[in-house]
Amino acid sequence: MELHLLLLFMIAAAIVAVEVKDLLSSVIAVGAVGLGLSLAFLILKAPDLAITQLVVEILCLIILIRATIKKDLPLIRDGRWLFNTASTLIFVGVFLIFAYFALKELPNFGAPIMRVAEEYIKNGQAKTGATNIVAAIILDFRGYDTLGEATILFTAVMGVLAVIRKVGRINGK
Amino acid sequence: MPFFVIIPLGAAFLVSLLGKKIKSVGDVLANLGTLSLLILSLYSIKLVNMYKVLVYEVGSWVPPIGICLVLDGLTSFMLVTVNLVSFLIALYSVNYMEKYTDKYRFYTLFMLMLAGMNGIIITGDLFNLFVFLEIASISSYALVAFGTEAEELEASFKYAIMGSVASSFVLLGIAILYAYTSTLNMADIANVLSSKPSPLLFSFLAVLFLSGFGLKAALVPFHAWLPDAHPSAPASISAMLSGVLIKVLGVYALVRIFFNVLGINNFFLSMLMFLGVISMLVGVFLAIGQWDFKRLLAYHSISQIGYVVLGIGLGTPLGILGGLFHLFNHSIFKSLLFLNSGAVEYSLGTRDLQKMGGLREKMPITANTDLVASMSIAGVPPFNGFFSKLIIIFACIEAGRFGYAICAIVGSILTLASFMKVQKYAFFGKLSQKWQQVKEVPVLMCLAMVVLALICLAGGLLITPFFKSFLGSAVDVLLLGTGYSGTIFGALK
């Protein structure tokens, strides 16, 4: 039940973030969505994720606030605005209905199949020595994924440093 | 086998660590790394011939508990394509990238992109595929913006947004697949799915994966980012993006998931064919009106990807053979064309076809290799593009799809027309006064272009019986369909 409330809160915050006129408020609202997500993770019994989501959210917020230097928000509504919005909404509606029927085939909420996961839970501690099963998975069973993940962060750092250079070309244009 | 990922990653980290102090370390490490990868991938052909399928368990965990790496016919085919092209492009970049600052960052990102692509190709795990997909895409976003000019940043932003949305679709698809099967190993998923089919869920998944990977492959309804992003990047990166990235990220991943994991059916196939034909025609029509050399090439990429997808979508052995063969050929000649455009830009400083003319006298090597590539992409015998297009058209006729065959022929003719335009304006005709002092590009750039042109000529030989096993084993993997899981688990025992 509390999950439903939390999700509704997140949706409300997301709508605020999308529709509010002021950019700074929009960024703050998205922060609220992120914190709601962190709480949701806690309710869903994922403390690792809750911690990570919380700190990542703070960092994201700082970076995004850094980006909102100027608060100009264009509000031009040309003739096709209504048409475009309506078509997007119809598309979203069709997507949701389709998803509703497709997702019915999934196992019920709260009862995952856990075919492979049982194996991790039963033997994870004995095989890796870590009591935190999530840590055992990300760093041992699926360590290769984590190498990729670390590489992604490395790539992003390199990318930011490359994009932020003052002079791109040596002879100009 | 994990060396396909370790080598580029290690090279990337080392280059970023040492590159600032020692200038040449980037050139040396990048070229050595790509060369060794090329040799390894050529060796992998032999391995595949001997063992058919090789499975490597990372961390000695048996799948589905751990991640496994799979080396089969399709994998080694893609590895050879990617590493061949990237080695030549690394060679080319040594001189070309002198125009930009911070060359070692370029090499770092380049090697990371290569690592991402090799990782996608070789993995046998669905989530691992996603992770490496993100490595390759994030480095390509950064590389598109490498020049940090206004247009490049804008193109990169567009590309990054589209690409991230596509990744989210893919991740959502993976989440649903996980919920349904409770495993992430591709072979295992195929096993579970074939035991409890559910048509509605499958089509939902197909929509998610098709929009995700279709965005990455720039199939037509999702192509808006490509004509901006590809021309904006440095020429060697355009060659990389157009030549291999869209194929690995888009076509390979799509085909691997549709054929080997979800299991193909007629609905998927007709969807693929339809998208292929639409991309083919729209791409070529948009290309004809372009005057920017690289933009024209970018639209042709869309059109040629259409051919590849059409061929594979036919689902017949001949069609798949043609599609894969065209994939190989396209990555060769399209990278050659982009390298040519880079060479022209390097010497002239412009990409506008109307300002060029008569470059044949001043830049003979560029002009001749460009002629080879243009003939090849237009499908003129005896170049490789001709054979692959011919196979695709034959396959269409064989499958009774005469309409698609006619579309393919029309597309081919229009391609020829637009490349005649390039040749006429850029390389033939009068040399204008402005370009009297233009010189041929440095020797390493020439070397890379000449080698690619030679492969264009020799590419036709790939369908001769001697090389047939190379393509044939790749085709076999796709024809196997969901029997893929059987071979993987067979190889484990």
Next chain:
Amino acid sequence: MGNKKETGMTVIVKTITRLTVGLILLYGIYIVLHGHLSPGGGFAGGVIIALSFIHLMLAFGRETVLRKFSQTAASIVESLGALMFLLVALLGFSGGYFFLNFFLQKGKPFDLFSAGIIPLCNIAISLKVGAGLFAIFAALILFRGSGEEE
């Protein structure tokens, strides 16, 4: 916000920062080292470490922090962290497999020194994440200093 000189915020903020920043850093290190026993791990810990530096930077202005830990140093530490992680993975080849958890003796459960390569990986990742995120942030902040004159 940004129209003052970059000397940092008021004295209240500075005093509180001085008191808390060490604790934040320590908490980050704790989370990293206990990643295999309790929730947390290399990523969360690394981000917390980076946040402690960012906190300093926000409170005291960028010069103070960059004198202690420059951007170049950050990217070097980052590359080193990445290489270390790759190296740990490569060491698995000593047992014959990439990414093998090569310690045969896994240690007692609930001990700090247990679980083979997992704590090592956590440390490498945290170095990488902390330095990398700090480098991103420093780059974005420094860019404002010279890029926009409005």
Next chain:
Amino acid sequence: MSLYILCLALFCIGLYCVLRKRNIIKIIVGLGIIEYAVNLFFVLVGYREHGRAPILAKDQEILNMVDPIPQALVLTSIVIGLAVTALIVAIAIRIFEKYGTFDITKIRRLRG
């Protein structure tokens, strides 16, 4: 079931934001919302009724843990989201410097 749909609704809000908004920062915000929605969906999939967190305790045996795999995967995907956001913000800052605006209708030097 209703949770899944609410989660997908969040996804759609983000998608709507990316498709229809004209401000670069708003687009980045929309992208963030999409990422949150997908992450949440993944964790929802692995939840078990009355489950416990997947961490062993010293003195008791825990039987009904929630599925740990989605948590490990979402950890990865959170970091990916952070990386993408940082890169896109860097690009956005450069765009602002070049064009002086965040309005994508005014940033149109390229025509598709």
